[in-house]
Amino acid sequence: MKTILGNETDDMKANEIEADVIVTAVALGFVGTRWYLDQPCRFDVEHPSPKEYDVWHPTDVGQRRMKPDKEEEFLKDYQAFLHVMSAMSYVLDKNDPGLGAFLKAAQSAEWAPGALITGRAGGEMLEADERHKRMRGRWSRHFAGLVTERPTWTEVYEGRGAYTGMIDDPVNDDIMIQPTKRVIDNDTNRWHPGLDYVNWGLIKGPAEKGLADINLRADRKLGMGPLPGDVRAPERIGYIHGMSSAINRCVSSGAWCTPYELATGEVTTKMASCFACTTYMYAAGFPPSSIHLGRGESWIPPAPHLVSGEKDDMAMPIHYENAITQSLATRWHWEIYHYLRLGSRYLYRAMEVQEEDQRALDSAGIEKTVIKYVNPTHVVPVIALKTALEQLWRKHLDQAADIGSVGGNLFLDALTMHDSDWKRVGRTLQPVNDYYVNEAAAALTKTEQERLAMKIAAGDILVG
Numbered sequence: 001m002k003t004i005l006g007n008e009t010d011d012m013k014a015n016e017i018e019a020d021v022i023v024t025a026v027a028l029g030f031v032g033t034r035w036y037l038d039q040p041c042r043f044d045v046e047h048p049s050p051k052e053y054d055v056w057h058p059t060d061v062g063q064r065r066m067k068p069d070k071e072e073e074f075l076k077d078y079q080a081f082l083h084v085m086s087a088m089s090y091v092l093d094k095n096d097p098g099l100g101a102f103l104k105a106a107q108s109a110e111w112a113p114g115a116l117i118t119g120r121a122g123g124e125m126l127e128a129d130e131r132h133k134r135m136r137g138r139w140s141r142h143f144a145g146l147v148t149e150r151p152t153w154t155e156v157y158e159g160r161g162a163y164t165g166m167i168d169d170p171v172n173d174d175i176m177i178q179p180t181k182r183v184i185d186n187d188t189n190r191w192h193p194g195l196d197y198v199n200w201g202l203i204k205g206p207a208e209k210g211l212a213d214i215n216l217r218a219d220r221k222l223g224m225g226p227l228p229g230d231v232r233a234p235e236r237i238g239y240i241h242g243m244s245s246a247i248n249r250c251v252s253s254g255a256w257c258t259p260y261e262l263a264t265g266e267v268t269t270k271m272a273s274c275f276a277c278t279t280y281m282y283a284a285g286f287p288p289s290s291i292h293l294g295r296g297e298s299w300i301p302p303a304p305h306l307v308s309g310e311k312d313d314m315a316m317p318i319h320y321e322n323a324i325t326q327s328l329a330t331r332w333h334w335e336i337y338h339y340l341r342l343g344s345r346y347l348y349r350a351m352e353v354q355e356e357d358q359r360a361l362d363s364a365g366i367e368k369t370v371i372k373y374v375n376p377t378h379v380v381p382v383i384a385l386k387t388a389l390e391q392l393w394r395k396h397l398d399q400a401a402d403i404g405s406v407g408g409n410l411f412l413d414a415l416t417m418h419d420s421d422w423k424r425v426g427r428t429l430q431p432v433n434d435y436y437v438n439e440a441a442a443a444l445t446k447t448e449q450e451r452l453a454m455k456i457a458a459g460d461i462l463v464g
């Protein structure tokens, strides 16, 4: 089997590590791009879902009580995410002083029935919270209410990760209701682990709970129904999220339209766009009201060559007009390619700076070891990624290689290795991440005197 970056191995773990590096590079390159453009950049943590509370009150937070095990899990994940953000900031700052502090972590807006994620046209310079926009069209408001209150009646998918794409058209009251669309991608330029892997890319539930096939269930509360048939190499399964569909529809419906994603059903309560959608939204000029670094499992942008992967719904939705999907995908591929190049440069440079920092300590006679800034297990893929991107650039110059069709493929391939994006970043920068984890743990055992000494050392308290 060849790995995503083209190495020969039979170890699936190698793909996981490469996916870590690729997604981390895209994320770092995305942050760097916002920095150069002076655009706010924030990754958000979700609020727990109302289902995770013993007592839940819609408006009075003081009256809520989380289920103890859920609360522990939530706080653990929240802390872990913040450590990953610290690691990310540290490595970014090593590249460009100030870039680390520029990146922000926050909490997204709280979910409530009918709550929407907005893609705000031209909102790049706005803070995320200011990008929310109310629907104005009478019919879009009506249907948003209907999908929220009676998802079963509107026949939209309402299982895990159910985000229904909608548009707001205040002029012509055009309507679109498009849940996540499962598709089959036969692009031979993309990676595939081989013939042993049937239905590659399919979203799976936990096998130990007997839910491995959950996405194939006909019950819309659980799945998207059966596949048209087994999907084998070189084909793979992909998922077009509602927001991407809504953006395509906005182009043909009018410049006054706004794309939305509606968290649908009872199990989907994240009020932020997945990172993959985020990249597409920026490429199309509709940046999101909130971004999370969770899962974008087998995410794929609409494109002319995709065919339906739902046996019960073999038509591709009408809002995917080839000329529109093509032009948006071209721009997206280019942007991802450049995020990858910038991000991989950051990772590579972080390794060089680590060595420089060590030499500086050595020559000053300080007998300390500088920790690695990139996980030693991820170093080879970092170099392989850098080389692959440089080769593609040369091919573009010499043979007019079409980066607008293939530039984002490594990212798409990485997204077929399902995991949370923030966990991938955490693994790529593992030693730095561990440092923050350990520091936080050590801080808990410190005496008051030690805590104050630390504050003085950090310049938080100035002493004469």
Ligand SMILES: [Zn+2]
Binding pocket: 241, 243, 273, 274, 275, 276, 277, 278, 296
């Ligand atoms: Zn998404």
